[in-house]
Amino acid sequence: MAENTGCGCGEHLTGLPEIDFSTFVLSLSSSALVHLGEAPDPSTGKTACEPHLAKQVIDILGMLQQKTEKGLSDEERKLLCEMLYTLRMKYVKQVG
DSSP: OOOOSSSSSTTTSOOOOOOOOHHHHOOOOOOOHHHSSSSOOTOOOOOOOOOOHHHHHHHHHHHHHHHHGGGGGGHHHHHHHHHHHHHHHHHHHHHH
């Protein structure tokens, strides 16, 4: 019988990016873009605009920016700032 050394949480999966603050921000940003109708939903392949969901994700990113302000590297701070600006502008364009 083969020994199972994994914890059952998927750590053993290959091909997944390392999880760090930047990949977390990019993941949330991708979610916001899907909700803004800028990208297709990966599970359905369809594009739909759901601005209330996009706003929630943008607000979460804004909260992260406030709460982590002093603990980010310059690169992380720049990434978060640029993503928030881009998403906020797309949101305003979408909802008028």
